[in-house]
Amino acid sequence: MLVVEEKSKGESQMDIGFIGTGNVGKALAQLFVHAGHHVVMSHRHSVESLSPLIEKLGVNASAGTIAEATKQDLVVLAVPFFAVRELPAPFPNDPIILDVTNYFPNRDGNIMNLQKHEEATSEFVARQLQSKKVVKAFNTIAMARITAMPRPTGDPRRIAVPVASDNKHAKATVIDLIDQIGFDAYDLGDLKDSLPAQSDGPLFISVGTKKDIAQRLKESPNN
Numbered sequence: 001m002l003v004v005e006e007k008s009k010g011e012s013q014m015d016i017g018f019i020g021t022g023n024v025g026k027a028l029a030q031l032f033v034h035a036g037h038h039v040v041m042s043h044r045h046s047v048e049s050l051s052p053l054i055e056k057l058g059v060n061a062s063a064g065t066i067a068e069a070t071k072q073d074l075v076v077l078a079v080p081f082f083a084v085r086e087l088p089a090p091f092p093n094d095p096i097i098l099d100v101t102n103y104f105p106n107r108d109g110n111i112m113n114l115q116k117h118e119e120a121t122s123e124f125v126a127r128q129l130q131s132k133k134v135v136k137a138f139n140t141i142a143m144a145r146i147t148a149m150p151r152p153t154g155d156p157r158r159i160a161v162p163v164a165s166d167n168k169h170a171k172a173t174v175i176d177l178i179d180q181i182g183f184d185a186y187d188l189g190d191l192k193d194s195l196p197a198q199s200d201g202p203l204f205i206s207v208g209t210k211k212d213i214a215q216r217l218k219e220s221p222n223n
């Protein structure tokens, strides 16, 4: 159920590339299209195999190669964490990169500095992709329910999305996008400050308002 009013195409329309068309790709693409943006969906199989998904997403969606997806204004990493290392880098035109990935050592392999929290996983992603415009967001929310969560601005029950980036403009753009699709943003700070949102942090798979998130951080033993 999408309760936020559908917007028509306008000057603020962004071209958003997706790498990965699984749970995250499908759910976030639906929300971005609903907000009036254009999405270019890509995965590592043929472009033609994306036809059923494109048909479902509607006229504001198209299919492309991974290379084409990386050329958009904003690129969503909707792949397993280990796959980030296999992506071509840097992306052309230096886009904003929305990092939705989570690092799980069991699935993604041992990377000691991440396990010891010497580096946040999004800092690792930023190094891999040679980008200063990585924004971490949406990784704490289970995608199975996200399309039923949007609420209008000002609704006291509006869910907040933790967000972090080293780049002010990139973060502001993503915060605006988060608002457009029916969520508040909770600004954690720089990428190094995103540890509480990681898979072993207090905000992981927890849904709440800005107040709830602030409370959870306050109660966190590492606070």
Ligand SMILES: NC(=O)c1ccc[n+]([C@@H]2O[C@H](COP(=O)([O-])OP(=O)(O)OC[C@H]3O[C@@H](n4cnc5c(N)ncnc54)[C@H](OP(=O)(O)O)[C@@H]3O)[C@@H](O)[C@H]2O)c1
Pocket: 019, 020, 021, 022, 023, 024, 025, 043, 044, 045, 077, 078, 079, 080, 081, 083, 086, 100, 101, 102, 103, 138, 139, 140, 141, 142, 143, 144
């Ligand atoms: N599921 C959630 O609720 C959720 C919520 C927040 C964050 N996340 C995180 O978001 C990321 C994606 O999760 P997901 O649930 O969407 O995973 P998923 O359903 O398994 O989808 C992953 C997508 O990435 C593609 N992919 C895999 N390896 C690739 C590679 N080497 N190069 C290019 N594409 C590749 C897959 O294509 P193939 O079909 O070829 O494998 C698939 O399209 C993960 O890091 C996850 O931890 C998940």
